[in-house]
Amino acid sequence: MNKDCIFCKIANGEIPSKTLYEDSDFRVILDLGPATKGHALILPKEHAENLYDLPENTAAKVLPVAQKIASKMKAALGCDGLNLVQNNGETAGQTVMHFHMHVIPRYESDGQKIGWVPGQATPEELDAVAKLIVE
Numbered sequence: 001m002n003k004d005c006i007f008c009k010i011a012n013g014e015i016p017s018k019t020l021y022e023d024s025d026f027r028v029i030l031d032l033g034p035a036t037k038g039h040a041l042i043l044p045k046e047h048a049e050n051l052y053d054l055p056e057n058t059a060a061k062v063l064p065v066a067q068k069i070a071s072k073m074k075a076a077l078g079c080d081g082l083n084l085v086q087n088n089g090e091t092a093g094q095t096v097m098h099f100h101m102h103v104i105p106r107y108e109s110d111g112q113k114i115g116w117v118p119g120q121a122t123p124e125e126l127d128a129v130a131k132l133i134v135e
């Protein structure tokens, strides 16, 4: 646990939060600035700044937690869709430097925009970038 990290304090119960789910590895809380009704955050209890630092065994447990919460949201809130969002680094929009995954229920006409502007790439450019990543 990092003593200067607010999400460490929340995940480990030092700061109270609206908790939706808890197990030995994670606490799932409601986001204080919700994008939509029910917007939740999955917080590992152990501090890791981002995806690069997250232990692989913890990473493997994140999606099953997201799936549980998503199913509950669908049933309880009647959302029409759902986004999983996970930001790494300021450039990508990360503001709290403790790994977290957003679970954002979506409703028709919720007015939110989560996404990107599609670009263009030639087959050669796709080949080149694929080589850079895998080699």
Ligand code: 5GP
Binding pocket: 006, 017, 029, 030, 031, 032, 033, 034, 041, 086, 087, 093, 094, 095, 096, 097
């Ligand atoms: P990021 O931009 O880092 O991916 O997301 C950080 C999220 O944490 C934001 O959606 C913000 O509203 C939420 N947040 C920041 N501080 C707190 C807090 O103290 N409690 C809760 N529940 N959410 C927080």
Ligand code: ZN
Binding pocket: 001, 002, 005, 006, 007, 008, 009, 046, 047, 048, 097, 098
């Ligand atoms: Zn932390």
